[in-house]
Amino acid sequence: MTDNAQPHGSIDVLDFPGADDLIAAGRVEPPSSRVVEAALAQVSAGLVVVPLEAPRRKPSRSRRLLVAAAAVAAIAAGAVAYPVIGVGESRPPASASAAEFLNRMAATAAGASETDAPYWKVHVEVDNEDDRQRRSTSWFDREGHLWSRNLDGSIEKPSPGSKLKAWPVGDRFLTWKQLESLPTAPDALERRLGDDAFGKASALLQDAPLAPEVRAALFRIMARTEGVKLIGQVEDTKGRKGTAVEFTGRPGWMEDPATGKRTIFPSRTTRLVIDPESGKLLESYDTAKGMPDSRSTYLEVGPVDRVG
Template sequence: MTEHGDLLDFPGADELIAAGGVAPPAPEVVASAREAVASAARRDTVVVPLRGHVVPRRRRLLVAAAAVAAIAAGAVAYPVLDLGDEPAATASAAQFLNDMAEVAADTPTARTPYWKVRLETVNQDDGRRSATTFFDRAGRIWSVDADGTVHRPPAGKDSKLKKWPVGQKWLTWPALDQLPTGQKALTALFPKDAENRFDQVTILLEDSPASPALRATLFRILADTPGVRLVGDVKDSKGRPGVAVEMTRKAGFSTGPEKGVAFRTTDRYVVAPDTGLLLEATHKIRGQDLAADRYTWLEVGPAARVG
C-alpha cells in the first residue's frame, strides 16, 4: 500500500501497532466496515470554508467512518493505555476527544426556533422516568406528555428558563452563541479545577444548542482536562454503540457504619463516534452496591415546532 505511511501518521498509531492483532470478525462485518470508510473516502473532494480558508473535509469524515467501522468490526477503536493507579488524561482519551472535536465541527448549524430534548432517567429515588422538553431561544420551556399533551411555559416572571453553567454564570441559548470558540479564551471561563471543569463542559455537551464550533472547542477542552480516562467501545442501555470516557473523583465521606471513610464516584459518558453526541451518562459511587444513576439522551437537536 503506497499510502501506508500516511495512514499511520496520527497520534496513537504506535500504540495500535504494538497492541497486536485481534480475532478476525465475520466477513459480512468486515465488508460493512470497509464500505463505511470507502464511502467517506469517495467524498475526498468536498471542502468547507472556515474563517476564509478552504479546509478538506476528508479527515473529519474518515475519523467518524473509521470509528464506526472499528466498533462494527469488534476491534478497539482507540488504544487504552494502562497507567496503573494514575488517573491522568491518557493519550488515548485525548486522541478520541480531539477526533470528536473534528466530527462536531463538521455538523451543520441549526437554524430553528426550538431545541428538543428527549431524556430517560433511572435512579434510586424516582425509578425510571422519561421526559420530552422543548425550549426556545429565550430559554422558555415546554414539556410534552407521552400522549402528546403540551404544557406551555407560564407567562411573565414565573417562567422558568433553560440555562447552562459556564464558570459562575448560567447562560441561556443566545448567551451561548456569544461565547468565544478559541480554546484558550473559552477555557478561561470555566473553573480552574479539573473536576468542576469536566462537570460544566459535559453539561453543555449533554443537551445544549451549542454551535458546531463551540461543541468542537468543548471537546478539545475535555481532551486537555486531567483525570479523563478512555474506557473504549461500549453499548449504552439501549444497545447503541459508542465510545466511553470517564472521570473518577473523591466525592465526600460516608455517614453510614463506616462514618468518615472517603468515597469516590465515577462519571461515565458514552459518545456516538459518528456524530459526537452524548448518548448516555452514568454516575456511580465506587465500592457500593447501589446501581448507578443513569441519564440516556434519546433525542437532542433542533425542532421547527413544539410537539
C-alpha cells in the same frame, strides 16, 4: 556528567539481569526502515500495545475553592452566606488514547452545520434513586421559554413569568441565546467553566444547544483533562453502539458557613458513551462509592422547527 551519573529526574530502566552486559556492548545500530514500518503496522493493527503518556498540563493547586450550583442559586436570590466546596489532590494524566479519541470528536463536532431552527428538543430517559426510571420530552426557544410533554401526551406551554431554561456555565446560568456568546478557544472557554471543567463540559455536551465550534472546544477541554480514560466500544441501555470514556473526579467537601460543619463527598466517576460518527452523547453514568448509580440516556437531542 560522568558515565555513571544519572540526569536529574531520570529513571533507571535497565534494572534487570544482564543489563550491565547490554550497556557494555556499546552503540547498537538503529533498525532498518523496513523493520520500523512493520512495527508501526502491528501497532496500527492493535497487535502491539505501546504505553504513552500525554503531556502534563500545568499542575493545579492542591486545593481549590468553588461554589456549588445550589450556592450559586442562593447568591442569585440575595443570600449572603454560601457553602464553600473544596477538592483534593491532582490526578494522574489522561491516557493518550482517550485524548486522541476526544480530539477526533472535536474535529467531528467542528464540522457540523449551524442551525437556525427556532426550537431545541430534548427527549431523555433518566434512572436514579430519586426519579426511578422516567422519560421526559422538552422543547426550548432561544429566549429560554420551555414547553414540556405531560404524562397524558398533552403539551404544557410556558406561562407568563415562568422559569426560563438555562444551562450552568461557571457561576452563571445561560439561555440558548446567551450560550451563543461563549468563546470558542479552549483556554478561554475553560476559564469560563471554572473548576471541574470535565464535569461542566460533559453536562453542556449532553443536551445544550451549542455552536459547533463551542462543542469542539468542550471536547478539546475534556481531551486534555488529567485522568480521563478510554474504555472502548460499548452499547448503551438501548443497544446503540458507542465509545465510552471515563473520568473520576477528586473527593470534595462542603462547609456550612453558619456552623462550620464540613461534609465530605466521595469522588464520583462519570462515564460518557459517545457516538463516534456524530460526536453526540448517547448516555452518561455517574457513580460514587456507597451511592447508587445515576443514568441519563439521550434518545433525541437537537434542533426542530416546531413544538410537538
